[in-house]
Amino acid sequence: MPARANGERSPAHYDVRLIQVKPAKGRYRENLAQTSEAFAQIAEEGTPDLIVLPEAAMTGYFLEGAVYDLAQPAKAFATDLARAWREGAGDRDVELCCGFYENDDGTYYNSALYLRVGAKGHEIVHVHRKMFLPTYGMFDEERFLSRGRRLQTFETRIGRMAMLICEDVWHAIMPTIAAIKGARVLLVPSAAPGRGIEGDSELTSITHWREILRASATEHGVYVLYAGLTGFEGGKGMTGSSCIIDPRGHVTVKAPEIGECVVSGTIDLREADLARASLPLLGDLGAVLPDLLLDDELPLPKGRP
């Protein structure tokens, strides 16, 4: 959605960027420096409201035991990311979302950080710890990492959001809960190794991903910002395809599957309002949800374990 014809920006209208990267495996400082260059390039065209980077964007995804070499406290990562922004773009205000491996006093997580950076410093707005750790086939996350225990939404300059890391969003209940908790924008940092060579024009896993993301957007009337790693890690090719999906399910801009790039687009929260007005599924769910959750056939624990 372009800015208004008179050049004045609607208060509901925001500029966002996705950075699709191919990090050098394990070279954290080198990848941070590259990210800073990408920030500088973005800032040349003006400062967006939000920049989203993929899962494990500063280290690469498949680390096995090296995750213990590279994971760090959220505070330390926030400081590094804020410095990378300032070195690339100066003192301008921005909000950043980026996946990283977190070391929380010896407990390790696959996390995503939401960071507010400004002239006066930086502030961690939220850290989401991946809840669904793929541990099958080529994936072995739960061997090395602990599961996050809570899906929270948080307030940003764009409105209420949630971060869902990769497999988190494959479980329909996750975007559902995020939307019920007020999220109007879902951020999905991801590292998706491609597979399936029988598709029409792309790997079948890419098609599957887009179907999942579009379904989330349309069911709940939310924007979905998907930032994917690209490039091969030991023969496993990350499928890029970073994209923005509007609340009616349209892919408004999409990166190719192969190659680093910046994806530039917009969020207009009026679109979310209109989408929810014309397809009020979230409102319907709010009415029915108590009945669903109170169903005593559901294997729900009594209180938090």
Add this chain to the structure above:
Amino acid sequence: MLAVIRENTAALQQPPPINPEVATRWLEAFLRDELIERRGIGRAVIGLSGGVDSAVTAYLCARALGAENVYAFRMPYKSSSPASLADAQLVIDALGIHARTIGITGAVDGYLQFEPDADARRRGNVMARTRMVVLFDQSAKLDALPIGTGNKTERLLGYFTWHADDTPPVNPLGDLFKTQVWALARYLGVPQALIDKAPSADLEADQTDEGDLGITYARADAILAQLLLGYNDQQLIERGFDARDVGLVRRRVDSTHWKRHLPTTATLTNTAINEFYLRPVDY
């Protein structure tokens, strides 16, 4: 009367499908990433046998790296078929890649003169391993990387020489069944003669893969594709496959798991490599 739309169960018995355009795009990116980005090596060394696997590998490397960066080696033994040399030449001419012929008869016979009673299998293994000696040495000389050509079917059936055909550090075809490699060959424009001829290891006169294996690639691939999805023998037979074929494929897969692994190392400590000390190949 309502029309009845039936599921197509015949498709279950077909070899697995492939979109060669998608696979090619992905494999080109794989080769560029693994060679240039990760290792800083822009040249590939390929043993060109005259068969379809090494031809497809050469075509992919030429697309990914440029023909000027692909070095093909023909390595005939004295009993190798002259037709194999000629078929390899078709690929060399079509792509304009570098090519050299280095006979391995002297090297192979230099050893086998001490083992005159070695049977065909042992002799074949010596030839395969000698070819890898040549490829790795040429890659050191040319500042290049040897590229593997083994496909998923032969890997699953164990139809290769361990620590020979499977040794190159990068392999673009290892997750593609033989029938998918043929489809890729047609898409890439590999000379028809190489696609049409019966695949052969060319280690003995008149040898063919399908003769050695006792099953066609089309049948083996259809069975393998479903076997890998977890279907047991009874389920495969219920899906229309021949019990003899299913048994043959199952026995070959089950007796060759070791060929798809690194050597077995005695684990004695809490820091055993690849058991406790785990680092990815690209770390």
